[in-house]
Amino acid sequence: MSHTSGTVTAGHDGDFNPRQAADLLDQATVQARRTFTPFTPALLAFRAVLVLVVFGGCWLSVRGQRPYHGPTGASGGIVLLITVVLVTINIGCTAALIGRAGTGVSGPAQRKWRVWLGVMLVAWIAAYAALAPGFHAEITHPVWGLYPASGPLLIIGLVGVVTAAALRDWRIAGFCLAFAAVAAAAGFGGPADEWLIMAIGLCAVMLGAAGLTAWAQRRGVVRP
Amino acid sequence: MTTEELDPLIHAPTRLKIVATLAALPDGDALSFTRLQDMLELTPGNLIIQLRKLEEAGYLSSKKTRTGPTQKTTVTLTPQGRTALAAYTKALRNLLSGLNLDGEAEPDTDYVAS
Numbered sequence: 001m002s003h004t005s006g007t008v009t010a011g012h013d014g015d016f017n018p019r020q021a022a023d024l025l026d027q028a029t030v031q032a033r034r035t036f037t038p039f040t041p042a043l044l045a046f047r048a049v050l051v052l053v054v055f056g057g058c059w060l061s062v063r064g065q066r067p068y069h070g071p072t073g074a075s076g077g078i079v080l081l082i083t084v085v086l087v088t089i090n091i092g093c094t095a096a097l098i099g100r101a102g103t104g105v106s107g108p109a110q111r112k113w114r115v116w117l118g119v120m121l122v123a124w125i126a127a128y129a130a131l132a133p134g135f136h137a138e139i140t141h142p143v144w145g146l147y148p149a150s151g152p153l154l155i156i157g158l159v160g161v162v163t164a165a166a167l168r169d170w171r172i173a174g175f176c177l178a179f180a181a182v183a184a185a186a187g188f189g190g191p192a193d194e195w196l197i198m199a200i201g202l203c204a205v206m207l208g209a210a211g212l213t214a215w216a217q218r219r220g221v222v223r224p
Numbered sequence: 225m226t227t228e229e230l231d232p233l234i235h236a237p238t239r240l241k242i243v244a245t246l247a248a249l250p251d252g253d254a255l256s257f258t259r260l261q262d263m264l265e266l267t268p269g270n271l272i273i274q275l276r277k278l279e280e281a282g283y284l285s286s287k288k289t290r291t292g293p294t295q296k297t298t299v300t301l302t303p304q305g306r307t308a309l310a311a312y313t314k315a316l317r318n319l320l321s322g323l324n325l326d327g328e329a330e331p332d333t334d335y336v337a338s
Binding site: 019022024025036105109222 | 230235236237240241244245247248249250251252253254255256258259260263298300313316317319320
């Protein structure tokens with residue numbers, strides 16, 4: 001048994017002392033947690049950047065509009081292009097990480113997790129599909145102006161809270177509640193400034209989730 | 225306290241890694257043999273031997289399912305296995321609290337597993 005570069009390797013059972021056992025147990029546990037976690041700290045940190053760039057970009061493009069007509073024009077087009085690129089990367093990374101974490105794993109918790117993913121997928125599609133009739137009817141501020149920035153995410157957040165609570169996953173329920181709370185609070189900012197509130201609020205929620213996930217993963221079982 | 229109080233079935237590097245890996249899954253969830261083998265970088269023969277010892281002690285259960293021509297084996301840590309790991313972890317903590325954790329002295333040879 002030897003210690004190299006902070007890793008522990010298993011040797012013969014005969015020279016396996018308690019200190020080495022503690023190192024190995026902590027190392028194996030941390031490694032397994034990282035492998036089985038689909039929403040990694042890096043993914044959550046990327047999402048923090050994504051919401052900051054997308055919502056912050058929208059806010060920059062609508063700042064000072066009188067009357068408010070939303071993120072349109074050249075700057076709105078750039079924001080839309082960046083959004084499409086970042087969201088596509090996010091979807092690709094998320095799908096890859098979910099696939100990696102769930103490979104070879106089966107059981108009741110996995111079935112719950114798949115139910116949650118299915119419900120959330122429907123919620124995301126439905127919440128943003130609700131934008132289409134509004135665009136078609138050309139509804140304008142103040143009725144329409146508030147919805148695109150925070151409306152879909154409020155709905156998605158609340159669906160996430162209810163679903164996670166029903167599945168008794170309190171960590172995800174808490175995360176979705178924070179998500180919904182930011183979206184609800186953003187509504188008070190008005191059509192232009194709610195983009196900024198969403199950018200800062202969701203970025204903080206994502207970074208908080210990334211920090212908590214990293215802490216939970218790194219916590220040793222023998223030496224917390 | 226001595227290492228004699230550490231569960232000898234868990235107090236072996238390979239079996240400790242197996243139990244720790246399975247314990248990271250939610251209660252009742254199973255892991256396929258091939259995934260476990262990949263994660264621990266073990267040969268199939270070595271893994272089978274260690275899994276058999278743990279299964280005989282009631283610490284894990286295995287299930288074989290057949291889908292078409294392929295057979296899949298999954299392993300789950302039983303409640304008894306989780307309890308044993310919790311007791312092992314507690315015993316390990318107690319042992320370490322009696323040792324010099326600054327690394328100035330090597331652990332007493334009495335603590336070395338035989």
